[in-house]
Amino acid sequence: MQVTPELLSAFPSLKPLPPATLARLAQESEVRKFARRGVVMTAGVREEFVCFLFEGRLQGVDFTIDGREVGLYFVEPGDFCGELGMFDHGPQPEFVIALTAAVTVFVPMESLRLVTMENPVLLKLLGQRLAARVRQLTRQRSLLGLPNISQRVCCQLWLLVSDDARQHLQSSVINNPPTHMEIAIMLNLSRETVSRVFQILQTRNIVRRDGTSLLHVSDSAALKRLADGSEEL
Amino acid sequence: MQVTPELLSAFPSLKPLPPATLARLAQESEVRKFARRGVVMTAGVREEFVCFLFEGRLQGVDFTIDGREVGLYFVEPGDFCGELGMFDHGPQPEFVIALTAAVTVFVPMESLRLVTMENPVLLKLLGQRLAARVRQLTRQRSLLGLPNISQRVCCQLWLLVSDDARQHLQSSVINNPPTHMEIAIMLNLSRETVSRVFQILQTRNIVRRDGTSLLHVSDSAALKRLADGSEEL
């Protein structure tokens, strides 16, 4: 399918580029659609594209030697993934799969590399982005160190709450919340354990489910206390 | 203490820089020595230096909310740490502590930033380095997903084995191996558990301790099998 420069400029990281550059990139890029559970990027393969997510939700996942799934991060619309090879020409370290049906734009890595040479702004953005990834991985790692399981779940939930709700301890809504299974693989837990924690949170009126695509966080303050360990579940 | 350009050029990442640049950097840098357990970098602080390790061994560590220590990575001589702020001016995400007495060179981040503008080679190196860090964090994360504890320990041990010993399944030696405690915090285990796994490995003649600073891996093939799960302990 045809990619227009306008489509590309919908992505915050590409927006600063000059129109001519966007036009060139657009010509070389392609739209790819994925069904739920589709494999967007394959681990160990030198993917020659950076994947920009237009619609849907992706997840970076890895597998342990014994086949267990490990959740790494989520990709939200406007964001991108598969950019690691931009820096070291190495293979994609993890799988990226579609959690929902997704629309993406694949931009060839080599073209993007040329663009960064002329546009330091993009290079800088990519660097910041990679740094953010390291910070996220580090935070997630220290989350896994928590010996208390419900605290781990609450911390993860807390990270999904919007920034301003976190700041002002307001009640808020999480759109398209991850399934229990998805949370479980992020936190090294079994699905059942996550389910049991959610049960407690719900009976305590801290969170409330609303259909499959909404999760209300009614009592942000309590969730925060559980997340930072000042209160036990 | 005075830093000479020669000292700086001992670091692989700085070696490619022109002598004049090295001389300038050397003037602005300083040697800092740390005792065992000394804090090299503090989490949450905007450290204005990149730390190059000359002698000794450092470890990046974080702490969970409840105060538990979490091991993230090791820094070996010739390598550096604290470079994340180069990309996004953000604070240092984790602590770095000295595992042994250590000699380091602190290079001001701002000077290094200026140098990268004139020397794309350094910029590229930094990017590769950050990418390597992401890969390492990802690998470590999937290690934590292993449900079998001895496999986890063996995997970690396997990562400490030198590359060519890994390739050819030769017996090899790990210099200054991490203590059981250091391994434990990297793998989310208790010290005792690590100790018990080592006991089994030793009675099976797979590894052998030689004083405090050497660990012989006598049976690399067995270690590999244990690491990849084709054999159980």
Added chain:
DNA sequence: TTAGCTGAGTGACTACAATCACATAGTAGC
């Protein structure tokens, strides 16, 4: 409507790693 699928809730049981509480061995400093 029905079938089929995925996600979620729940009880019973169990394995296993953490914890505690020591003992012992190295090493470093004086």
Added chain:
DNA sequence: GCTACTATGTGATTGTAGTCACTCAGCTAA
């Protein structure tokens, strides 16, 4: 040498999360 400290080894006990085996709810596609 002696002392102090850190690293390591080991048993007993216990808590707790994983696993298994279900049921149930909600969605969607024939």
